[in-house]
Amino acid sequence: MEEPSMHRFLLRFLPLLLLIAAMVRAGEVRLTYSVVPPATAVGPGGVLQVQVAALNGTTEEALPAWPGAVAGALIIDGRREPVVVRWGAGPTPVAVLAGGFQLRTLEVALPPRWSGSAILEIEAGAAGILRAGIVVTAPSSPASSPAEVSQRPTTSLVRVKPAAARLRRVFADRLAPHEPIYFIYGPDDPTAKFQFSFKYKLLDFRDVGEQRMARTLHFGFTQRSLWDIAGVSSPFYDTSYMPELIYESLAPAPEQRDTWVTWLGFQVALKHESNGRDGPMSRSLNTVYGRSAVAFGDLDSWHLLVAPEVFAYVSSLEDNPDLKDYRGYGRLTLLLGKNDGPSVSVTTWAGKKLNHGSVQVDLTLPIRTQLLNFETYFLIQYFNGYGESLRSYREHSETVRAGFSLVR
Structure with missing residues (x-):
């Protein structure tokens, strides 16, 4: 008699769960945070970039408690002037080795028509209140004549940019995760499922008005595969390839720390999805989607994220003419979690007549290990519905x- 699927699932994952329990480190290692004063001055109304350092003076590695949102102010002659502060683009933070440090860039929007010296004060959640002295230069004098410019040495006109800076501009400041990245395994065929996803910044629109919304244009790519790893020759059951062009607008961090409703921004994208097959197994579609997100609660602690998404089909569905009956025209994601703690997300959608409903639940638990120098998550995913793969979108x-996730 065949074992129940859940029984087989627990038997297969018991060694993995025991390994995870042995790897998880209890307790927190406190780090020291400080602001590195900027080396150069910036003019009024400009964007000042400062480095925040997380110093680990202990004998154990630790993950910095970088908050999701920060607030800032300038202290000028004893009075406080609120300023917009947000994290700059950069790689995903990793654990700080014992005796080491980690730097993150903060972008500070300076007020117009003001220059001089001030104290920059940053409220950084668990990192505390950080301060540094800054200098804002007065507007420059009128431009020199062409004759004067031509007589200057070329070193004053050309800024030397070493290879490391070029690599940061090409990769570190532009490449970022997009959708969740994970590898999971279960008892039912196809047993394995994995996904990786990234986006590459093509354009950065910096002159965005007083609200200073971070508006960018990205190329994104996501690949999701179902793998019958336990089958004969371990074939891939189906793979979806999803390139897209994304216009993204992120709202600035709230100036008040006691804000309990925060709009995070929106995305609008043109997306292609296909499984790369031909003949009867061929599946493809093109959509335009828009999605936004609103957070309820403290972004640095427990909060509820509500993210609706709507989309429209912009090309023929001749390979899968009844796809709308199963995917519909939108989906809704609800996420309850904590930035440095566990989270559970529920994503649901239905067909165009509100039938053929589907739901996916993802539970993630942070894992800190000596083996990996970055934060990972233990992921349990439950799916119930239609079209987990594009190939079998009509099948329930x-x-x-369960498995590991690098980005959730």
């Missing part, structure tokens, strides 16, 4: 898988 399935 229910399954549970």
Whole structure:
């Protein structure tokens, strides 16, 4: 008699769960945070970039408690002038080795028509209140004549940019995760499922008015595969390839720390999805989607994220003419979690007649290990509905898988 699927699932994952329990480190290692004063001055109304350092003076590695949102102010002659502060683009933060440090860039929007010296004060959640002295230069004198410019040495006109800076501009400041990245395994065929996703910044629109919304244009790519790893020759059951062009507008961090409703911004994108097959198994579609997100609660602690998404089909669905009956025209994601703690997200959608409903639940638990020098998550994913793969979008399935996630 065949074992129940859940029984087989627990038997397969018991060694993995024991390994995870042995790897998780209890307790928190406190780090020291400080602001590195900027080396150069900036003019009125400009964007000042400062470095925040997380110093680990202990004998154990630790993950910095970088907050999701920061607030800032300038202290000028004893009075406080609120300023917009947000994290600059950069790689995903990793654990700080014992005796080491980590730097993150903060972008500070300076007020117009003001120059001089001031104290920059940053409220950085668990990192505390950080301060540094800054200098804002007065507007420059009128431009020199062409004759004067031509007589200057070329070193004053050309800024030397070493290879490391070029690599940061090409990769570190432009490449970022997009959708969740994970590998999970379960008892039902196809047993394995994995996804990786990234986006590359093509354009950065910096002159965005008084609200200073961070508006950018990205190329994104996501690949999601279902892998019958337990089958004969371990074939891939189906793979979806999803390139897209994304216009993204992120709202500035709230100036008040006691704000309990925060709009995070929106995305509008043109997306292609196909499974790369031909003949009867071929599936493809093109959509335009828009999605936004609103957070309820403290972004540095427990909060509820509500993210609706609507989309429209912009090309023929000849490979899968009844796809709308199963995917519909939108989806809703609800996420309850904490930035440095566990989270659970529920994503649901239905067909165009509000039938063929589907739901996916993801539970993630942070894991800190000596083996990996970056934060990972233990992921349990439950799916119940239609079209977990593009190939079999008409078929209903229910399954549970578990594994690791690098981005949630």
